[in-house]
Amino acid sequence: MKRVGDGLGIFCKDKVISSAYVPNHLVADVKKAYGRTITYRQAWIGCNRGVEHSRGSSEDSYQYLVGYSHMLEKHNPGTFTRIESDDGDVFKYYFMAIGVCLEGFKTYARPAFAVDGTHLTGEHQGMLLSAVGFDGNENIFPFAFGIVDSENNDACAWFMGELYNALGEDYCTNPDLLIITDRSIPLTNAIEEKFNNA
Template sequence: MGKTRSKVWRPNAISMDLNALLEVNVDYKQAWRVKQYAMELLLGSSEEFFSKLPIYFHNLKRHNPGTVAYIQTDSEDYFECCFYAIRSTIRAFKSFCRKVIIMDGAHLMGDFKGTILHAVAMDGNNQILPLAHGIC
Protein backbone atom coordinates (compact mmCIF):
# COMPACT_ATOMS: atom_id res chain seq x y z
CA MET A 1 0.00 0.00 0.00
CA GLY A 2 1.04 3.60 -0.50
CA LYS A 3 3.15 5.00 2.29
CA THR A 4 1.29 8.00 3.54
CA ARG A 5 1.52 9.62 6.92
CA SER A 6 -2.20 10.24 6.97
CA LYS A 7 -4.68 7.56 8.02
CA VAL A 8 -6.88 8.68 5.13
CA TRP A 9 -6.43 6.75 1.91
CA ARG A 10 -6.51 9.53 -0.68
CA PRO A 11 -7.59 9.03 -4.31
CA ASN A 12 -4.03 9.60 -5.60
CA ALA A 13 -2.75 6.85 -3.29
CA ILE A 14 -5.60 4.53 -4.31
CA SER A 15 -4.69 5.07 -7.96
CA MET A 16 -0.97 4.42 -7.35
CA ASP A 17 -1.66 1.33 -5.22
CA LEU A 18 -4.00 -0.21 -7.80
CA ASN A 19 -1.41 0.41 -10.47
CA ALA A 20 1.38 -1.14 -8.37
CA LEU A 21 -0.58 -4.14 -7.07
CA LEU A 22 -2.87 -5.02 -9.98
CA GLU A 23 -1.28 -3.09 -12.86
CA VAL A 24 -4.59 -1.31 -13.42
CA ASN A 25 -4.63 2.33 -14.44
CA VAL A 26 -7.25 4.28 -12.53
CA ASP A 27 -7.55 8.03 -12.82
CA TYR A 28 -8.19 10.38 -9.90
CA LYS A 29 -11.93 10.71 -10.55
CA GLN A 30 -12.47 6.94 -10.65
CA ALA A 31 -10.47 6.48 -7.45
CA TRP A 32 -12.46 9.25 -5.76
CA ARG A 33 -15.80 7.63 -6.75
CA VAL A 34 -14.61 4.21 -5.54
CA LYS A 35 -13.57 5.73 -2.21
CA GLN A 36 -16.96 7.47 -1.85
CA TYR A 37 -18.76 4.20 -2.61
CA ALA A 38 -16.63 2.27 -0.10
CA MET A 39 -17.25 4.89 2.60
CA GLU A 40 -20.99 4.69 1.95
CA LEU A 41 -20.86 0.89 2.29
CA LEU A 42 -18.97 1.21 5.58
CA LEU A 43 -20.77 4.15 7.16
CA GLY A 44 -24.09 4.28 5.34
CA SER A 45 -25.45 7.14 3.31
CA SER A 46 -26.35 10.61 4.52
CA GLU A 47 -30.02 9.77 4.02
CA GLU A 48 -29.69 6.77 6.33
CA PHE A 49 -27.94 8.89 8.97
CA PHE A 50 -30.63 11.58 9.02
CA SER A 51 -33.41 8.96 9.03
CA LYS A 52 -31.94 7.45 12.23
CA LEU A 53 -31.85 10.75 14.15
CA PRO A 54 -35.38 10.41 15.64
CA ILE A 55 -34.52 6.97 17.06
CA TYR A 56 -31.19 8.25 18.38
CA PHE A 57 -32.82 11.26 20.05
CA HIS A 58 -35.57 9.08 21.52
CA ASN A 59 -32.98 6.75 23.07
CA LEU A 60 -30.87 9.69 24.22
CA LYS A 61 -33.83 11.14 26.13
CA ARG A 62 -34.88 7.73 27.45
CA HIS A 63 -31.45 6.88 28.88
CA ASN A 64 -30.61 10.44 30.00
CA PRO A 65 -33.77 11.89 31.57
CA GLY A 66 -33.75 15.67 31.40
CA THR A 67 -31.92 15.72 28.08
CA VAL A 68 -33.33 18.16 25.54
CA ALA A 69 -33.49 16.84 21.97
CA TYR A 70 -35.53 18.36 19.18
CA ILE A 71 -35.91 17.61 15.47
CA GLN A 72 -37.78 19.82 13.05
CA THR A 73 -39.06 18.41 9.76
CA ASP A 74 -41.05 19.94 6.94
CA SER A 75 -44.57 18.96 5.86
CA GLU A 76 -43.20 16.00 3.87
CA ASP A 77 -41.19 14.75 6.88
CA TYR A 78 -37.82 15.84 5.49
CA PHE A 79 -35.15 16.96 7.94
CA GLU A 80 -34.78 20.71 8.47
CA CYS A 81 -32.83 21.10 11.72
CA CYS A 82 -32.08 19.47 15.06
CA PHE A 83 -30.76 20.42 18.47
CA TYR A 84 -29.69 18.49 21.55
CA ALA A 85 -28.24 19.15 24.98
CA ILE A 86 -27.50 16.34 27.43
CA ARG A 87 -28.79 16.79 30.99
CA SER A 88 -25.44 16.31 32.70
CA THR A 89 -23.88 19.14 30.70
CA ILE A 90 -26.87 21.39 31.44
CA ARG A 91 -26.46 20.70 35.17
CA ALA A 92 -22.70 21.24 35.00
CA PHE A 93 -23.22 24.58 33.28
CA LYS A 94 -25.72 25.73 35.91
CA SER A 95 -23.50 24.62 38.80
CA PHE A 96 -19.87 25.07 37.80
CA CYS A 97 -19.45 27.23 34.71
CA ARG A 98 -19.11 30.90 34.05
CA LYS A 99 -22.39 32.23 32.75
CA VAL A 100 -21.00 32.93 29.29
CA ILE A 101 -21.84 30.73 26.33
CA ILE A 102 -19.50 30.58 23.35
CA MET A 103 -20.99 29.65 19.98
CA ASP A 104 -19.12 28.18 17.04
CA GLY A 105 -20.30 26.84 13.73
CA ALA A 106 -19.05 25.23 10.57
CA HIS A 107 -20.58 24.68 7.17
CA LEU A 108 -21.37 21.09 6.22
CA MET A 109 -19.75 20.00 2.97
CA GLY A 110 -21.57 16.82 2.02
CA ASP A 111 -24.71 15.74 0.24
CA PHE A 112 -26.72 17.93 2.58
CA LYS A 113 -25.64 21.52 2.94
CA GLY A 114 -26.16 23.25 6.25
CA THR A 115 -24.40 24.46 9.35
CA ILE A 116 -23.38 22.56 12.46
CA LEU A 117 -23.46 24.70 15.59
CA HIS A 118 -21.88 24.10 18.99
CA ALA A 119 -22.41 25.92 22.26
CA VAL A 120 -19.65 25.61 24.86
CA ALA A 121 -18.82 27.16 28.22
CA MET A 122 -15.75 27.34 30.43
CA ASP A 123 -15.62 26.06 33.99
CA GLY A 124 -13.59 27.39 36.91
CA ASN A 125 -10.48 25.50 35.74
CA ASN A 126 -10.65 27.04 32.25
CA GLN A 127 -11.76 23.71 30.80
CA ILE A 128 -14.21 23.71 27.91
CA LEU A 129 -17.60 22.08 28.49
CA PRO A 130 -19.66 21.28 25.37
CA LEU A 131 -23.24 22.30 26.15
CA ALA A 132 -25.39 21.85 23.09
CA HIS A 133 -25.17 20.94 19.43
CA GLY A 134 -27.37 21.65 16.46
CA ILE A 135 -27.60 21.20 12.72
CA CYS A 136 -29.49 23.74 10.59
Template sequence: IRGIFEHAYQLLTSYFAEVRLVDPNFVFDIQTTSCKDKRFTRCFWCFGPPKKTYILLRPVVVIDRTFLKGRYHGTLLIAIAINPRNHIFPIAFLIIDSETTESWTYFLKIFGSNFYGYDTRFIVISDRNVKIINVIPKVLPFVIHILCAFYISNNIKTTLKSTKIAFRMVAKALTSIDFDKTNECYPEYKSSESSIHTRYSQGNMV
Protein backbone atom coordinates (compact mmCIF):
# COMPACT_ATOMS: atom_id res chain seq x y z
CA ILE A 1 0.00 0.00 0.00
CA ARG A 2 2.76 2.45 0.97
CA GLY A 3 5.21 1.37 -1.72
CA ILE A 4 8.94 0.92 -1.16
CA PHE A 5 11.42 3.41 0.26
CA GLU A 6 13.75 3.34 -2.74
CA HIS A 7 10.94 4.28 -5.12
CA ALA A 8 9.68 7.00 -2.79
CA TYR A 9 13.07 8.74 -2.75
CA GLN A 10 13.33 8.41 -6.53
CA LEU A 11 10.04 10.26 -6.92
CA LEU A 12 11.06 13.27 -4.82
CA THR A 13 12.25 15.37 -7.76
CA SER A 14 9.11 14.63 -9.79
CA TYR A 15 6.87 15.28 -6.81
CA PHE A 16 8.47 18.63 -6.01
CA ALA A 17 8.28 19.62 -9.68
CA GLU A 18 4.53 18.98 -9.57
CA VAL A 19 4.21 21.03 -6.39
CA ARG A 20 6.01 23.91 -8.08
CA LEU A 21 3.42 23.88 -10.88
CA VAL A 22 0.79 24.71 -8.25
CA ASP A 23 3.04 26.92 -6.14
CA PRO A 24 5.68 28.68 -8.29
CA ASN A 25 7.34 30.02 -5.13
CA PHE A 26 7.92 26.55 -3.70
CA VAL A 27 11.59 26.16 -2.73
CA PHE A 28 13.42 22.83 -2.71
CA ASP A 29 16.96 21.54 -3.01
CA ILE A 30 17.70 17.84 -3.47
CA GLN A 31 21.33 16.79 -3.27
CA THR A 32 22.80 13.46 -4.34
CA THR A 33 26.24 11.93 -4.61
CA SER A 34 28.27 12.72 -7.72
CA CYS A 35 28.63 9.09 -8.74
CA LYS A 36 26.56 7.51 -11.52
CA ASP A 37 23.89 6.03 -9.26
CA LYS A 38 23.29 9.46 -7.65
CA ARG A 39 22.47 8.32 -4.16
CA PHE A 40 20.29 10.59 -2.05
CA THR A 41 22.15 12.67 0.56
CA ARG A 42 19.75 15.40 1.70
CA CYS A 43 16.63 17.32 0.75
CA PHE A 44 15.43 20.78 1.79
CA TRP A 45 12.00 22.22 1.05
CA CYS A 46 9.72 25.04 2.13
CA PHE A 47 6.36 26.20 0.87
CA GLY A 48 6.16 29.70 -0.54
CA PRO A 49 6.12 32.43 -1.17
CA PRO A 50 8.67 32.49 1.70
CA LYS A 51 9.21 36.26 1.90
CA LYS A 52 5.48 37.01 1.88
CA THR A 53 4.79 34.18 4.33
CA TYR A 54 7.24 35.71 6.79
CA ILE A 55 5.29 38.98 6.88
CA LEU A 56 2.20 37.08 8.07
CA LEU A 57 4.00 35.29 10.92
CA ARG A 58 5.33 36.36 14.27
CA PRO A 59 9.10 36.96 14.28
CA VAL A 60 9.71 33.86 16.40
CA VAL A 61 11.00 30.59 14.96
CA VAL A 62 11.36 27.26 16.76
CA ILE A 63 13.91 24.79 15.37
CA ASP A 64 14.34 21.17 16.34
CA ARG A 65 15.07 17.73 14.96
CA THR A 66 13.46 14.32 15.12
CA PHE A 67 14.40 10.84 13.96
CA LEU A 68 12.80 9.22 10.92
CA LYS A 69 11.57 5.65 11.11
CA GLY A 70 11.78 3.15 8.32
CA ARG A 71 14.40 1.16 6.48
CA TYR A 72 16.83 4.04 5.98
CA HIS A 73 16.15 6.00 9.15
CA GLY A 74 17.63 9.50 8.92
CA THR A 75 16.88 12.79 10.67
CA LEU A 76 14.36 15.54 9.97
CA LEU A 77 15.30 19.13 10.82
CA ILE A 78 12.34 21.48 10.99
CA ALA A 79 11.59 25.16 11.54
CA ILE A 80 8.14 26.29 12.64
CA ALA A 81 6.59 29.66 13.43
CA ILE A 82 3.37 30.94 14.98
CA ASN A 83 0.72 32.86 13.06
CA PRO A 84 -1.30 35.74 14.59
CA ARG A 85 -3.96 33.25 15.74
CA ASN A 86 -1.40 31.24 17.73
CA HIS A 87 -1.50 28.34 15.29
CA ILE A 88 1.65 26.38 14.48
CA PHE A 89 2.93 27.08 10.96
CA PRO A 90 5.62 24.66 9.67
CA ILE A 91 7.87 26.58 7.29
CA ALA A 92 11.04 24.64 6.42
CA PHE A 93 12.25 21.04 6.43
CA LEU A 94 15.46 19.13 5.80
CA ILE A 95 15.96 15.36 5.53
CA ILE A 96 19.51 14.20 6.21
CA ASP A 97 21.36 11.05 7.28
CA SER A 98 22.31 12.42 10.69
CA GLU A 99 22.36 15.65 12.66
CA THR A 100 25.72 17.39 12.37
CA THR A 101 27.12 20.90 12.63
CA GLU A 102 27.38 20.96 8.83
CA SER A 103 23.73 19.95 8.37
CA TRP A 104 22.52 22.67 10.75
CA THR A 105 24.73 25.19 8.93
CA TYR A 106 23.24 24.23 5.57
CA PHE A 107 19.68 24.22 6.91
CA LEU A 108 19.89 27.61 8.62
CA LYS A 109 21.69 29.22 5.68
CA ILE A 110 19.11 28.21 3.09
CA PHE A 111 16.26 28.86 5.53
CA GLY A 112 17.55 32.33 6.34
CA SER A 113 18.13 33.28 2.71
CA ASN A 114 14.61 32.27 1.69
CA PHE A 115 12.66 33.60 4.64
CA TYR A 116 14.37 36.30 6.60
CA GLY A 117 17.59 37.38 4.98
CA TYR A 118 20.67 38.02 7.05
CA ASP A 119 19.84 41.53 8.26
CA THR A 120 16.46 40.91 9.93
CA ARG A 121 16.22 40.48 13.69
CA PHE A 122 14.00 37.68 14.93
CA ILE A 123 14.01 35.16 17.76
CA VAL A 124 15.12 31.55 17.38
CA ILE A 125 14.08 29.07 20.09
CA SER A 126 15.77 25.70 20.49
CA ASP A 127 16.87 23.20 23.08
CA ARG A 128 20.38 23.27 24.55
CA ASN A 129 21.88 21.70 21.45
CA VAL A 130 25.60 22.44 21.20
CA LYS A 131 25.56 22.22 17.39
CA ILE A 132 22.74 24.78 17.10
CA ILE A 133 24.31 27.06 19.70
CA ASN A 134 27.59 27.11 17.78
CA VAL A 135 26.08 27.53 14.31
CA ILE A 136 23.51 30.30 14.85
CA PRO A 137 25.96 33.14 15.68
CA LYS A 138 27.93 32.33 12.51
CA VAL A 139 25.05 31.81 10.08
CA LEU A 140 22.39 34.15 11.51
CA PRO A 141 24.33 36.70 13.59
CA PHE A 142 21.41 39.11 13.80
CA VAL A 143 18.94 36.75 15.47
CA ILE A 144 18.24 36.49 19.19
CA HIS A 145 18.77 32.88 20.27
CA ILE A 146 17.01 31.68 23.42
CA LEU A 147 16.36 28.31 25.02
CA CYS A 148 12.93 26.71 25.17
CA ALA A 149 11.24 27.25 28.56
CA PHE A 150 9.69 23.77 28.38
CA TYR A 151 13.14 22.25 27.85
CA ILE A 152 14.60 24.19 30.80
CA SER A 153 11.62 23.24 32.97
CA ASN A 154 12.14 19.54 32.24
CA ASN A 155 15.82 19.86 33.14
CA ILE A 156 14.99 21.65 36.38
CA LYS A 157 12.78 18.71 37.34
CA THR A 158 15.92 16.63 37.70
CA THR A 159 18.51 19.23 38.73
CA LEU A 160 16.44 21.53 40.96
CA LYS A 161 13.27 19.61 41.78
CA SER A 162 12.05 22.00 44.47
CA THR A 163 11.84 24.90 42.01
CA LYS A 164 10.01 23.32 39.04
CA ILE A 165 6.58 24.78 39.91
CA ALA A 166 8.04 28.19 40.68
CA PHE A 167 9.96 28.20 37.40
CA ARG A 168 6.78 27.61 35.40
CA MET A 169 5.14 30.55 37.12
CA VAL A 170 8.14 32.78 36.50
CA ALA A 171 8.38 31.71 32.85
CA LYS A 172 4.73 32.67 32.31
CA ALA A 173 5.14 36.13 33.86
CA LEU A 174 4.40 38.69 31.13
CA THR A 175 5.66 41.78 32.97
CA SER A 176 8.50 42.61 35.33
CA ILE A 177 5.92 43.28 38.07
CA ASP A 178 4.46 39.77 37.71
CA PHE A 179 7.98 38.36 37.67
CA ASP A 180 8.89 40.10 40.94
CA LYS A 181 5.63 39.02 42.57
CA THR A 182 6.28 35.39 41.63
CA ASN A 183 9.76 35.58 43.10
CA GLU A 184 8.31 36.84 46.38
CA CYS A 185 5.70 34.08 46.48
CA TYR A 186 8.27 31.34 45.83
CA PRO A 187 11.32 32.03 48.04
CA GLU A 188 12.74 28.61 47.18
CA TYR A 189 12.99 29.71 43.54
CA LYS A 190 14.56 33.02 44.47
CA SER A 191 17.25 31.25 46.46
CA SER A 192 18.01 29.01 43.46
CA GLU A 193 17.72 31.76 40.85
CA SER A 194 21.46 32.37 40.73
CA SER A 195 22.32 28.75 39.94
CA ILE A 196 19.56 28.57 37.31
CA HIS A 197 20.77 31.77 35.66
CA THR A 198 24.36 30.54 35.68
CA ARG A 199 23.42 27.22 34.06
CA TYR A 200 21.14 28.60 31.34
CA SER A 201 22.50 32.09 30.64
CA GLN A 202 23.76 33.04 27.17
CA GLY A 203 27.39 32.65 28.16
CA ASN A 204 26.85 29.13 29.54
CA MET A 205 24.44 27.71 26.96
CA VAL A 206 26.92 25.02 25.97
Protein backbone atom coordinates (compact mmCIF):
# COMPACT_ATOMS: atom_id res chain seq x y z
CA MET A 1 0.00 0.00 0.00
CA LYS A 2 2.90 2.36 0.75
CA ARG A 3 4.36 2.02 -2.75
CA VAL A 4 0.93 2.53 -4.32
CA GLY A 5 0.42 5.63 -2.16
CA ASP A 6 3.85 7.00 -3.08
CA GLY A 7 3.24 6.39 -6.79
CA LEU A 8 -0.17 8.06 -6.64
CA GLY A 9 1.36 10.90 -4.64
CA ILE A 10 3.93 11.55 -7.36
CA PHE A 11 1.15 11.32 -9.98
CA CYS A 12 -0.99 13.96 -8.28
CA LYS A 13 1.57 16.17 -6.51
CA ASP A 14 1.01 19.14 -8.84
CA LYS A 15 -2.76 18.87 -8.52
CA VAL A 16 -3.13 18.58 -4.74
CA ILE A 17 -1.80 22.09 -4.24
CA SER A 18 -5.38 23.17 -4.89
CA SER A 19 -7.62 22.36 -1.94
CA ALA A 20 -10.37 21.61 -4.48
CA TYR A 21 -8.56 18.43 -5.56
CA VAL A 22 -10.02 15.56 -3.53
CA PRO A 23 -9.52 11.77 -3.62
CA ASN A 24 -12.51 11.30 -5.96
CA HIS A 25 -10.70 13.45 -8.53
CA LEU A 26 -7.64 11.21 -8.23
CA VAL A 27 -9.80 8.09 -8.74
CA ALA A 28 -11.17 9.62 -11.96
CA ASP A 29 -7.73 10.79 -13.16
CA VAL A 30 -6.17 7.34 -12.68
CA LYS A 31 -9.11 5.71 -14.49
CA LYS A 32 -8.74 8.18 -17.38
CA ALA A 33 -4.93 8.02 -17.62
CA TYR A 34 -4.36 4.31 -17.02
CA GLY A 35 -7.75 2.63 -17.30
CA ARG A 36 -7.33 1.29 -13.74
CA THR A 37 -9.73 1.61 -10.84
CA ILE A 38 -8.36 2.46 -7.42
CA THR A 39 -10.22 2.57 -4.12
CA TYR A 40 -11.11 5.77 -2.32
CA ARG A 41 -8.71 4.79 0.48
CA GLN A 42 -5.84 4.39 -1.99
CA ALA A 43 -6.72 7.76 -3.50
CA TRP A 44 -6.88 9.39 -0.06
CA ILE A 45 -3.43 8.02 0.84
CA GLY A 46 -2.16 9.11 -2.58
CA CYS A 47 -3.45 12.66 -2.08
CA ASN A 48 -1.74 12.85 1.32
CA ARG A 49 1.52 11.59 -0.20
CA GLY A 50 1.10 14.14 -3.00
CA VAL A 51 0.86 16.93 -0.43
CA GLU A 52 4.04 15.61 1.21
CA HIS A 53 5.81 15.50 -2.17
CA SER A 54 4.80 19.07 -3.03
CA ARG A 55 4.97 20.77 0.40
CA GLY A 56 6.98 18.43 2.61
CA SER A 57 5.75 16.64 5.71
CA SER A 58 4.40 18.42 8.76
CA GLU A 59 7.19 16.88 10.86
CA ASP A 60 9.82 18.36 8.55
CA SER A 61 8.26 21.82 8.81
CA TYR A 62 9.41 22.18 12.44
CA GLN A 63 13.00 22.38 11.24
CA TYR A 64 12.09 25.49 9.22
CA LEU A 65 10.66 27.32 12.23
CA VAL A 66 14.00 28.84 13.26
CA GLY A 67 14.64 30.20 9.75
CA TYR A 68 11.06 31.41 9.42
CA SER A 69 11.33 33.26 12.74
CA HIS A 70 14.64 34.81 11.72
CA MET A 71 13.16 36.06 8.44
CA LEU A 72 10.11 37.46 10.26
CA GLU A 73 12.34 39.42 12.62
CA LYS A 74 14.64 40.56 9.81
CA HIS A 75 11.90 41.84 7.49
CA ASN A 76 9.38 43.07 10.10
CA PRO A 77 11.10 45.45 12.53
CA GLY A 78 9.99 45.01 16.12
CA THR A 79 8.83 41.42 15.60
CA PHE A 80 9.39 39.20 18.61
CA THR A 81 9.64 35.40 18.23
CA ARG A 82 10.80 32.71 20.60
CA ILE A 83 11.16 28.95 20.27
CA GLU A 84 11.49 26.67 23.26
CA SER A 85 12.67 23.09 22.90
CA ASP A 86 13.26 20.33 25.43
CA ASP A 87 16.58 18.72 26.33
CA GLY A 88 16.44 16.48 23.26
CA ASP A 89 16.09 19.54 20.99
CA VAL A 90 12.46 18.64 20.29
CA PHE A 91 9.95 21.46 19.72
CA LYS A 92 8.05 22.44 22.84
CA TYR A 93 6.67 26.03 22.60
CA TYR A 94 6.55 28.84 20.05
CA PHE A 95 5.75 32.54 20.54
CA MET A 96 5.23 35.16 17.84
CA ALA A 97 4.25 38.83 17.93
CA ILE A 98 4.56 40.76 14.66
CA GLY A 99 6.21 44.17 15.14
CA VAL A 100 3.55 46.32 13.48
CA CYS A 101 0.82 44.56 15.48
CA LEU A 102 2.70 45.12 18.73
CA GLU A 103 3.34 48.76 17.91
CA GLY A 104 -0.25 49.31 16.79
CA PHE A 105 -1.58 47.74 19.96
CA LYS A 106 0.75 49.62 22.32
CA THR A 107 0.24 52.95 20.54
CA TYR A 108 -3.42 53.03 19.54
CA ALA A 109 -5.35 50.53 21.67
CA ARG A 110 -6.44 51.02 25.26
CA PRO A 111 -4.31 49.24 27.87
CA ALA A 112 -6.49 46.14 28.00
CA PHE A 113 -6.21 42.77 26.33
CA ALA A 114 -7.69 39.30 26.50
CA VAL A 115 -5.73 36.05 26.64
CA ASP A 116 -7.28 32.71 25.75
CA GLY A 117 -6.46 29.41 24.14
CA THR A 118 -8.02 26.97 21.73
CA HIS A 119 -7.23 23.33 21.11
CA LEU A 120 -5.29 22.36 18.01
CA THR A 121 -6.66 19.19 16.48
CA GLY A 122 -5.32 16.92 13.80
CA GLU A 123 -2.02 15.15 13.49
CA HIS A 124 -0.15 17.46 15.90
CA GLN A 125 -2.20 18.46 18.90
CA GLY A 126 -1.64 21.23 21.39
CA MET A 127 -3.00 24.66 22.23
CA LEU A 128 -2.95 27.96 20.36
CA LEU A 129 -2.78 30.79 22.88
CA SER A 130 -3.47 34.33 21.72
CA ALA A 131 -3.51 37.84 23.11
CA VAL A 132 -5.96 40.28 21.54
CA GLY A 133 -6.70 43.91 22.23
CA PHE A 134 -9.59 46.09 21.17
CA ASP A 135 -9.19 49.02 18.80
CA GLY A 136 -11.13 52.31 18.84
CA ASN A 137 -13.99 50.75 16.87
CA GLU A 138 -14.33 47.90 19.39
CA ASN A 139 -12.86 45.44 16.86
CA ILE A 140 -10.59 42.62 17.94
CA PHE A 141 -6.90 43.42 17.41
CA PRO A 142 -4.76 40.25 17.65
CA PHE A 143 -1.12 40.94 18.43
CA ALA A 144 0.53 37.83 19.93
CA PHE A 145 0.27 34.08 19.42
CA GLY A 146 1.78 31.04 21.05
CA ILE A 147 1.74 27.32 20.37
CA VAL A 148 2.10 25.15 23.46
CA ASP A 149 1.53 21.51 24.35
CA SER A 150 -1.44 22.19 26.65
CA GLU A 151 -2.92 24.90 28.84
CA ASN A 152 -0.84 23.95 31.87
CA ASN A 153 1.08 26.03 34.42
CA ASP A 154 4.46 25.76 32.67
CA ALA A 155 3.13 26.56 29.20
CA CYS A 156 0.99 29.50 30.35
CA ALA A 157 3.82 30.92 32.48
CA TRP A 158 6.16 30.67 29.48
CA PHE A 159 3.63 32.34 27.15
CA MET A 160 2.86 35.18 29.58
CA GLY A 161 6.58 35.68 30.21
CA GLU A 162 7.26 36.02 26.49
CA LEU A 163 4.25 38.33 26.14
CA TYR A 164 5.69 40.48 28.94
CA ASN A 165 9.05 40.60 27.13
CA ALA A 166 7.39 41.46 23.81
CA LEU A 167 5.30 44.29 25.27
CA GLY A 168 8.14 45.66 27.37
CA GLU A 169 8.38 46.50 31.04
CA ASP A 170 7.12 50.09 30.63
CA TYR A 171 3.86 48.89 29.12
CA CYS A 172 3.39 45.94 31.46
CA THR A 173 3.87 47.94 34.67
CA ASN A 174 1.12 50.42 33.74
CA PRO A 175 -1.27 50.46 36.74
CA ASP A 176 -4.23 50.90 34.34
CA LEU A 177 -3.45 47.67 32.46
CA LEU A 178 -6.40 45.27 32.35
CA ILE A 179 -6.06 41.60 31.35
CA ILE A 180 -9.17 39.56 30.56
CA THR A 181 -9.20 35.77 30.63
CA ASP A 182 -11.65 32.88 30.93
CA ARG A 183 -10.42 32.31 34.51
CA SER A 184 -8.53 29.15 33.64
CA ILE A 185 -6.31 28.41 36.62
CA PRO A 186 -3.01 28.12 34.67
CA LEU A 187 -3.60 31.43 32.85
CA THR A 188 -4.73 33.19 36.02
CA ASN A 189 -1.63 31.96 37.88
CA ALA A 190 0.64 33.08 35.02
CA ILE A 191 -0.97 36.53 34.87
CA GLU A 192 -0.60 37.00 38.63
CA GLU A 193 3.05 35.93 38.42
CA LYS A 194 4.14 37.89 35.34
CA PHE A 195 1.77 40.88 35.34
CA ASN A 196 1.44 41.53 39.05
CA ASN A 197 0.33 45.17 38.52
CA ALA A 198 -2.60 44.23 36.26
